[in-house]
Amino acid sequence: MIIGQAADAAGVSAKRIRYYEQIGLIDTARRSGAGYRVYDERDLHSLRFIRRARQLGFSIPHIATLLALWRDRRRSSADVKEIALAHVEELRSKITELQSIVDTLEDLAAHCDGDSRPDCPILAELQGVE
Amino acid sequence: MIIGQAADAAGVSAKRIRYYEQIGLIDTARRSGAGYRVYDERDLHSLRFIRRARQLGFSIPHIATLLALWRDRRRSSADVKEIALAHVEELRSKITELQSIVDTLEDLAAHCDGDSRPDCPILAELQGVE
DNA sequence: CCTATACCTTCCTATTATGGGAAGGTCAAG
DNA sequence: CTTGACCTTCCCATAATAGGAAGGTATAGG
Known part of the structure; x- marks a missing residue:
C-alpha cells in the first residue's frame, strides 16, 4: 500500500502522514524500489489512532505518549487516565474562558x-x- | 512618548505594537530625530481598543473592521452588532465542540x-x- | 512503444499572532 | 566618557497542517 491508499484508508491526508513521519510521530516508512513509502495494516492502525486522538484535541506530543502507552503491554491504565483527565482540565478552562467572552x-x-x-x-x- | 512607554501604558508589548503597525492595523508611527517611534494619547486609545478586542477573541481582521467603525461617526450600530454576534456564533460552535470532547x-x-x-x-x- | 494521467518524491511557502534574540544605534545619568 | 536602558531592523520559532512547484514513476490505452 502506498501513501495515497494509506491516506484514504486511514482518513488522513498524505501530507499529514509525511509530516507525522518527519516529526517522528510514526516510524520511517519502508520504501518501494521507486522510493515510494509503503504501508501495511499496522501502520493504518497507528494512523487511525492518531486521527482519533487529534479529533479529541490531543496535541501531537500527547499523542506520542498515548501511542507509546498503547503499544506498551505493561502500561498502567492510570497513566492513560492521567493524560486524558489533564486534557479534560485544559479543555474545561478553555470552555470557561470562551463562555465568559460569549456572556460579555x-x-x-x-x-x-x-x-x-x-x-x-x-x-x-x-x-x-x- | 516612545514605544516602551506606550506599551506599558496600553498594556501590550512593544513587539506587538510594531507588529500591528507592520500589518497596517495601526497607522505608521511618526519618528523622532533618532528614528524612535513616537506615540500620543490617541494612539494609546487605539492600542487599548485593540487589546480589549483581542481579549474578547476577535481576530485581527475583525478588529480592523471594528476600529474603522469605531472611528466612523456615521456608522450604524447594526454593523457592529452583526460582527459581534457572528463572533459569538463562532465561539458557541467552538464551545460545543470542546464540550462534546470533554463529555466523551x-x-x-x-x-x-x-x-x-x-x-x-x-x-x-x-x-x-x- | 509511446503517451497521458495519476500518482509519487522533495523542498519551499503560507497560515495566526505573537515571542525571542542578535547586532547595532541612542539617550540620560553619573 | 562610560554604563545601562532603551531603541532600531531583521531573522527564527511556534502548531499542525495546506498548497504548490519541479521532477520522477507506474499503468493503461492506442
Whole structure:
C-alpha cells in the first residue's frame, strides 16, 4: 500500500502522514524500489489512532505518549487516565474562558440597538468607557 | 512618548505594537530625530481598543473592521452588532465542540480503572474498538 | 512503444499572532 | 566618557497542517 491508499484508508491526508513521519510521530516508512513509502495494516492502525486522538484535541506530543502507552503491554491504565483527565482540565478552562467572552458579548449586544444609529455599547466597551 | 512607554501604558508589548503597525492595523508611527517611534494619547486609545478586542477573541481582521467603525461617526450600530454576534456564533460552535470532547473523555475516563493494570477504555476507543 | 494521467518524491511557502534574540544605534545619568 | 536602558531592523520559532512547484514513476490505452 502506498501513501495515497494509506491516506484514504486511514482518513488522513498524505501530507499529514509525511509530516507525522518527519516529526517522528510514526516510524520511517519502508520504501518501494521507486522510493515510494509503503504501508501495511499496522501502520493504518497507528494512523487511525492518531486521527482519533487529534479529533479529541490531543496535541501531537500527547499523542506520542498515548501511542507509546498503547503499544506498551505493561502500561498502567492510570497513566492513560492521567493524560486524558489533564486534557479534560485544559479543555474545561478553555470552555470557561470562551463562555465568559460569549456572556460579555451577548450582554453588550443585548444593549445594542442594532439600528442605523451610531450609538453602540459594544464599541463603548472596547473603547474602555466605564 | 516612545514605544516602551506606550506599551506599558496600553498594556501590550512593544513587539506587538510594531507588529500591528507592520500589518497596517495601526497607522505608521511618526519618528523622532533618532528614528524612535513616537506615540500620543490617541494612539494609546487605539492600542487599548485593540487589546480589549483581542481579549474578547476577535481576530485581527475583525478588529480592523471594528476600529474603522469605531472611528466612523456615521456608522450604524447594526454593523457592529452583526460582527459581534457572528463572533459569538463562532465561539458557541467552538464551545460545543470542546464540550462534546470533554463529555466523551469523561465518559471514557469514568470507565477506566486508573490502576496499574493495562486495561483501558480510553486506548480502546482511540484504537477504534467498538 | 509511446503517451497521458495519476500518482509519487522533495523542498519551499503560507497560515495566526505573537515571542525571542542578535547586532547595532541612542539617550540620560553619573 | 562610560554604563545601562532603551531603541532600531531583521531573522527564527511556534502548531499542525495546506498548497504548490519541479521532477520522477507506474499503468493503461492506442
